[in-house]
Amino acid sequence: MKLTTSLLGATALCAAVAGTTAGAVELEVSHWWTSGGEANAVSKFAEALNATGTHTWVDNAIAGGGDTARPIMISRILGGDPMDAFQFNHGRQAEELMEAGLLLDLTDVAEAEGWKDLVNPPSLLDACTIEGRVYCAPVNIHSWQWMWLNNKVYTDLGLTVPTTWQEFVDTADEVRAAGKIPLALGGQPWQSSGAFQVMAIALAGKEPWLAVYQDHDESVVNGPEFTAVFEAAAQARELARGSNVQEWQQATNLVITGEAAGQIMGDWAQGDFAMANMVAGQDYTCLPGLGVNEIISTGGDAFYFPKQDDPEVEAAQKELASLLVSPDVQVSFNLAKGSLPVRGDVDLADANDCMKKGLEILAAGNTVPDTNMLVTPDTSQQINDLMTEFWATDMSATDAQARFAEIIANAE
Amino acid sequence: MAVTDQAQTAVPRPATGAPARRPLRVFRNLASKIAAIPMVLTALVIFVGCTLWTVVYSFTRSGMLPRLQFVGLDQYERLWSTPKWLVSIQNLAIYGICAMVLTLVLGFLLAALLDRKIRGEDVFRTIILYPFALSFIVTGLVWQWLLNPDYGIQNVVRSLGWESFEFNPLYNPDLVIFGLLIAGIWHGTGLSMCIMLAGLRGIDEDIWKASRVEGIPTWKTYLFVIIPMMRPVFVTCLVLIASGIIKLYDLVVAQTGGGPGGSSEVPAKYVMDSMFGAQNLGQGFAASSMMLLSVIIILIPWAYLEYGGKKRV
Structure with a gap:
């Protein structure tokens, strides 16, 4: 009974407070x-x-x-x-x-x-x-099209910090030999899907990328440019082995602490580098378009x-x-x-x-629309499912390519 | 209503020759029938009605919002050609069979051990039942940490000196479903143990005395006398465990998120992902209709065997 009365009292009080601040909205x-x-x-x-x-x-x-x-x-x-x-x-x-x-x-x-x-x-x-x-x-x-590198990992090994994707791949063995993960990648599906489309735009170029994501042309997926992308992705998958984390900020943290050398992640990762008091160009390096094709999606x-x-x-x-x-x-x-x-x-x-x-x-206008503007969430989810399977298992590049072509062909 | 009532009263009277005052069948126990109306309506509208609605809309191309634009069996064709769905079904089958068998066996074993009038029974019962008080989300997170190779069991054993020890199910696509299974059993065994313990306590002490007089070993008494007598208890457990298995969702979301690489997907998660993640209600409805169908396929023959044919005494 006492509780009820006090509750009623509290409610009345709340109502009174709300009444006095009319016009202000929470x-x-x-x-x-x-x-x-x-x-x-x-x-x-x-x-x-x-x-x-x-x-x-x-x-x-x-x-x-x-x-x-x-x-x-x-x-x-x-x-x-x-x-x-x-x-x-x-x-x-x-x-x-x-x-x-x-x-x-x-x-x-x-x-x-x-x-x-x-x-x-x-x-x-x-x-x-x-x-x-x-x-x-x-x-x-x-924009998604960024690669983040921890400079200290490379200088400690006596290497120059890579400026392109190819240099990154070439030095990966030495990074791995030093007991570090070359490429940090979180387990959430959108991360593997995003890393893939960043590699696609960097390695295949703007036109083929737009043909696939904007015009949903599956013949381009089966073409030589995307074949190269899938092979590169299979290679990147090996570089990402050992990063047993889920969330992107945990993966970014691997790069910040120097346990991993690099990460493909959108520019929102930058906020976390800044919070860790790291200076761009000095402590970490960013490569738009993986240093190959400087294009960003908006x-x-x-x-x-x-x-x-x-x-x-x-x-x-x-x-x-x-x-x-x-x-x-x-x-x-x-x-x-x-x-x-x-x-x-x-x-x-x-x-x-x-x-x-x-x-x-x-x-300079080197932009493309973001994938979220080009494909429906339905298609995006299918791509995510495929990519997360591809990055986490031993699926061959050709199988992944065939399934990707099918998804693109059915996209609305 | 009134007209039909009159018609009903009018017709049987000459035929049966029943006394004129005899109340109508419809009006017998009138109060309890009126009291049941809300529940009957709830069951019809919410369970049957909404189920039918879902099935109907599974034949449409509904996106984020339902719309009646029929596409025939397209959603089902897509469903059964999606690798993710096939993996989900397979996972649920593995998880379901293992969880069912292990929970029943372990539950009964623990109950039988506690029933041997051991000291500190209350303590053990509380400890074993405790996981059931946690939500699946908490269970999933706890086991995610325990099974994490860098922080959990593997790390502890390695730090004790066994360097080559490997116990890393959550990051291995072939083993991840067993990682879920461990958590599921840890969570569910306590409840089935408690139900079985209650069943064991319900067994007449005279049965035990009789079997002791006959010189039957204890394990044989359990196996051939007690277990057959506990049939209703087992059925209760079975239904509870089975419903837990079908709706397996939150544990997966908390523990693995369906990973690695979609190898721990389950049907309920597929439904949720399609409906809300992919904004494709039609696909989600098709998947949930298939889940319903599979439950019906298992349930109907069982119900027929259990309740149909002969009336049990």
């Missing part, structure tokens, strides 16, 4: 940024929103990466209990949610702020747009805002959307995350060597 935001660098970056958003003084950022981070987090977010939205904002990789992941009208239309915010003119490259905004309506706020550009993250009935929440959601794209927030967030800003008009004076390389490639 925005629950879901994302999967949980590694050290990522968490640091997302706190910039939270600080910016809390600094407005009216609304508060309620953080709802889901650990385990996008493959774990996306199903949770989707089932919450479909289940009628949506959060106020959530992060996806922009592309086709949220396609059906937009089509079904479950997301807030941000077109008025986009027009008022002129996103169309300032978001660069424009493909980022296109991925948010369906039938002329804008449904998401792009926040950063991430994927990234975007925030989506599920529809809520409350107009007050809706206004707060729109405020948050414009805040995320605003210049100051773009700079502080992207510096922490190691990603590139979505707008061309901000100054990244504090950018390190690797980010500058990325900005140069971006300015």
Whole structure:
């Protein structure tokens, strides 16, 4: 009885508190940024929103990466209990949610702020747009096509730090002989799939890559360029033996601590190098396009805002959307995350060597769309399944090639 | 409703010549029938209705959201040509058979040992049942660490001086399913032990006295007298274990994530991955319909044997 009364009292108190702060909205935001660098970056958003003084950022981070987090977010939205904002990789992941009208239309915010003119490259905004309506706020550009090397591993062995994939492969034996893993690779499916497509774009080149991922032309998969890619991947598989870790940040950590020499991973790895107080160019080296083809894909993250009935929440959601794209927030967030800003008009004076390389490639226009924009999650999952099997077992390069061709032929 | 009632009352009366006051069958135990209506509706709508809905939508090309766009058997054709699904089925078969046999055998052995009126029975019972109080997620994580070659059992044994010792099932595609099995059995044996212990306690003391008088060895009494008498207990255990096996999902997610290289995939995970990861509901529904079908194929002959034919006393 006593408990009931005190509970009732507490409820009344809560209601009273909520009543006094009308107008201020608590925005629950879901994302999967949980590694050290990522968490640091997302706190910039939270600080910016809390600094407005009216609304508060309620953080709802889901650990385990996008493959774990996306199903949770989707089932919450479909289940009628949506959060106020959530992060996806922009592309086709949220396609059906937009089509079904479950997301807030941000077109008025986009027009008022002129996103169309300032978001660069424009493909980022296109991925948010369906039938002329804008449904998401792009926040950063991430590219997959990077290789990270620990300089100390090489200098200790009296080697020069590799500048191309071929040099990396040539020195791998000596790295292995020193008891270190040449290539760190986590066990999560998207990592092996990503490493493969990075090797594909670096070793096969832009045109064949686009023919496969964009036009879904399976004859190119069976062509000589991709045969070479599959052979190189089989070689890389041997180099990755012994990295018994799951998450990407654990694999990155192997490189940071010098247990492994290198890792193929997107530029989000940079945040973790920075958190470990390592200096680009001095302690670690980054090779865009594996040092062969300096092309980056312009994927990234975007925030989506599920529809809520409350107009007050809706206004707060729109405020948050414009805040995320605003210049100051773009700079502080992207510096922490190691990603590139979505707008061309901000100054990244504090950018390190690797980010500058990325900005140069971006300015030169050597970009391709991200795979998430080109293939459906269904196809992407099939590729993931194939790649994780290929990297973890002794599947031959020709078998993998045949199965990959089949997936591409059936892709929508 | 009223019209049909009148019709029913009107027809049988002249035929049977029953007394006019006799209440209708429909209205007998009326209160309990009304009380059962919510449960009957729940069963019909949620279990039968939703199952049918799932089966119907497995013939469509539903993506993230269900839509009625029929594609015939396409989803099933794709399902059975997907290596991942075939691996899942194979894994579930290996895991299912081993888990079923081992959990029953170990559960019974432990129960029989505890039943020998040993000292500290309560302590042992608590220890053995304890894993069951943990969720599969916790179990999976605990065993992921224990079986990790760099931190777990392998490392401990090696640090004791046995340098060549190798026990690394989770990173070996051929052995990973047994790594899951160890965790599954560790988790489930306690419960079947408790149920069997209760069954053993239910055996009349006179049976034991009689077998002792006849000079039958203890193990023979267990094997030929006690176990046949415990048939209902075994059936209970069997059903509990079987349902645990079919829905095997969280343990895999926590312990291996389906790896290495997709070699520890299970059907329930395939369903979840297709429905939410790949945003392909149709494929997920097709897979779950196949799971349902396999359960029905096993269940119907068994139910027929168990309850059909003769009425058991």
